[in-house]
Amino acid sequence: MFVIAHRGARETHPENTLLAFDNALKGGAKAIELDIHQHQQQFWVIHDSWVNRTTNGVGLLHWFSTQSLKKLDAGQGECIPTLKETLRHLAGSCALNIELKGMDSIALLIEHLDYAINKCGFSHEQLLVSSFNHHWLAELHQQRPDIKLAALTASKPIGLCLFAQQLNAYSVNIDLHVVDSEMINDAKQRGLKIFVYTVNQAEDWARLQQMGVDGIFCDNPQQAVSYFSSNIRQNPSWP
Numbered sequence: 429m430f431v432i433a434h435r436g437a438r439e440t441h442p443e444n445t446l447l448a449f450d451n452a453l454k455g456g457a458k459a460i461e462l463d464i465h466q467h468q469q470q471f472w473v474i475h476d477s478w479v480n481r482t483t484n485g486v487g488l489l490h491w492f493s494t495q496s497l498k499k500l501d502a503g504q505g506e507c508i509p510t511l512k513e514t515l516r517h518l519a520g521s522c523a524l525n526i527e528l529k530g531m532d533s534i535a536l537l538i539e540h541l542d543y544a545i546n547k548c549g550f551s552h553e554q555l556l557v558s559s560f561n562h563h564w565l566a567e568l569h570q571q572r573p574d575i576k577l578a579a580l581t582a583s584k585p586i587g588l589c590l591f592a593q594q595l596n597a598y599s600v601n602i603d604l605h606v607v608d609s610e611m612i613n614d615a616k617q618r619g620l621k622i623f624v625y626t627v628n629q630a631e632d633w634a635r636l637q638q639m640g641v642d643g644i645f646c647d648n649p650q651q652a653v654s655y656f657s658s659n660i661r662q663n664p665s666w667p
Contacts, residue, residue: 429633429637429641429642429643429644429652429656429659430458430459430623430642430643430644430666430667431456431457431458431459431643431644431646431649431652431653431656432457432459432460432461432523432525432623432643432644432645432646432649433448433449433452433453433455433457433459433460433461433645433646433649434461434625434626434645434646434647434649435448435461435462435463435475435647436448436449436450436451436452436460436462437449437451437452437455437457437647437648437649437650438647439628439647439648440648441503441504442482442502442503442504442506443475443482444462444463444473444474444475444482444502444508444509445473445502445503445504445506445507445508445509446506446509446513446514446517447504447506448506449462449514449517449518451650452649452650453521453522454650455649455650455653456649456650456653456654457522457649457650457653458522458523458662458663458664459522459523459524459525459643459664459666460518460522460523460524460525461524461525461527461558461645462514462524462525462526462527463475463527463529464511464526464527464528464529464530464531465477465489465529465530465531466530466531466532466533466536467489467490467492467497467530468493468494469536470494470510470511470512471510471511471512471531471536471537471540472489472497472508472509472510472511473508473509473510473511473514474489474508474529475529476489477489477490477529477530479492479497479500479508482502482503482508483500483501483502483503483508484500484501485500489530511526511540512540512543515540515543515544515547515548515550516547516548518548518550519548519549520548520549520550520551520554521549521664522554522664523553523554523555523556523664523665523666524544524550524554524555524556525556525557525558525578525601526555526556526557526558527557527558527559527580528557528558528559528561528564529559531561531564534564534567534568534571537557537568538568538571538572541555541557541572541575551665552574552575552576553576553665553666554664554665554666555575555576556576556577556578556598556599556666557575557576557577557578558577558578558579558580558601559579559580560580560581560582562579562591562595565577565579565595565597566595569595569596573596576598576599576666577595577596577597577598577599578597578598578599578600578601578623579591579592579595579597579599579600579601580601580602581600581601581602581603581606582602582603582606583603583606584606584608584610584611588610588611588614588615589611589614589615589618589620589622590618592615592618592620593618593619593620597620598620598621598666599620599621599622599623599642599666600615600620600621600622600623601623601624601625601645602622602623602624602625603624603625604624604625604626604627604632607622607624607636607639607641609639612639612640612641616640621642621643621666621667622641622642623641623642623643623644623645624636624641624643624644624645625644625645626645626646626647627644627645627646627652628646628647628648630655633652633655633656637656642667643667
């Protein structure tokens, strides 16, 4: 089983911060998932378009200047990191799932992906770009077919995993409350990996392992790594 730290070790540390990422890796996770929003020619590693929930600030991310964003406390003295800061910090030490939450420029995203590969020690095999916005994924594939894509879904489409195959995706990233054996088997028949979010209970870990999923997103990755210790993947790249 491949354990993916969901926004880092967010159950114990402030989500989407360098501290959360470091603790996920210390706990044995080989992959990290993070979220990005574009603002002022930067990608900011934050899940929400509002800063209220995860920082001591109030308002939309786009209301803040770069300097003001950097002054916000994201918890335990952490600030909101930019994607480039995060890439430099992680320096190719893990597989990385970058989820696109807010984006205006594919070109800027591609610049960051090239920066990860050329300057920060990541390989193509370590990078995975996911989104619920499948138009973004299609555009990215058109421009950079070498980048792995993950098609996010919180539904069970009529065509099952056909949508992901049509996107030339590497994986289907699917909600725990939607995934079933039919979706898993269909993904495998189409040559797709299937990763399930967000899975924090041992009973679900056992059930999904038996069903044959390839990986899980977890808020407390150290617990999941310990649970799967007998067959955990040690390679910091996507399975």
